[in-house]
Amino acid sequence: MTGRTSATKRKLFDATLRLAGTRGMVGLTVDEIAAEAGVAKGTVYYNFGSKDGLIDALLRYGVDLLAARLRSAEGSAADTLTFLIDGMLGFFAEYPTFAQLLVSELWRTPGQWQQTLTLLREEVTSIIRGQLQRLADEGEMPEGIRVETAASALFGTVLVVALDWQVFNREQTGVEVRESVLMLVRGLRRG
CATH class of the missing domain: 1.10.10.60 (Homeodomain-like)
Structure with a gap:
């Protein structure tokens, strides 16, 4: 291009x-x-x-940007969740309309872009899943936690919280939002 x-x-x-x-x-x-x-x-x-082609490309472009942020979420095991949450919150703060589009289109069934969104959701959750699997392999997650479910839960939680933050709670800082999400997901980690 x-x-x-x-x-x-x-x-x-x-x-x-x-x-x-x-x-x-x-x-x-x-x-x-x-x-x-x-x-x-x-x-x-x-x-x-077409317009549909534009929307499809827009969805792919946005998820590529988000995936790049999440791939850069490297650090010690103690920082993994913080990096992932910060990456997603930062992206959705920068592109709040993209968050709205994702939420509205992900849950619209059957949606016009369902096939594209299914592939894109898998791309994002696989990155999160890889990071969480690393934590599990290092013994940093409780036994019995299904990494695939935890990855989907983390992505969905941050997506909805970020949208809520951008639409209804703009007075909160990104750090405050991140800390609230971390409090919710602390159960993923031992100790």
Whole structure:
């Protein structure tokens, strides 16, 4: 992907998120997205084929950004949960409309982007699962905890808490939100 194409796609992603944040995805048109991005309508079709193609690419792009943050969540066993939670909270604070889009589309069944979201959810939870498995292998988690379930629970908890924070509790700091989530998940760790 060339720099120009990448910049154009980023403009379209940003415009879509801005509009979705104020109006939602339902009824949003290609004309409105193109106008918000300051590009011709044909640019959307050229880059994505359709509005659905744009949304699909936007979901993939957002999850790629989130996955990159989570992959960088390396540290000592004591810091793993903090790094994972900080990575997710930071991402959703930076992209609150993406969090809204994920929540609304993940639980809409059957959803238009269900297949894409299933793959993307697996990508994110597999990173979390890998980190939690490392903790389990190091004896840092109680016996009997299913790592796969714990990974899904951590992802879902942070996603919903981040959305709640951005929509209803903006006065809280990221550290306060993180500490609240850590208090909830301390049961994942021994000691």
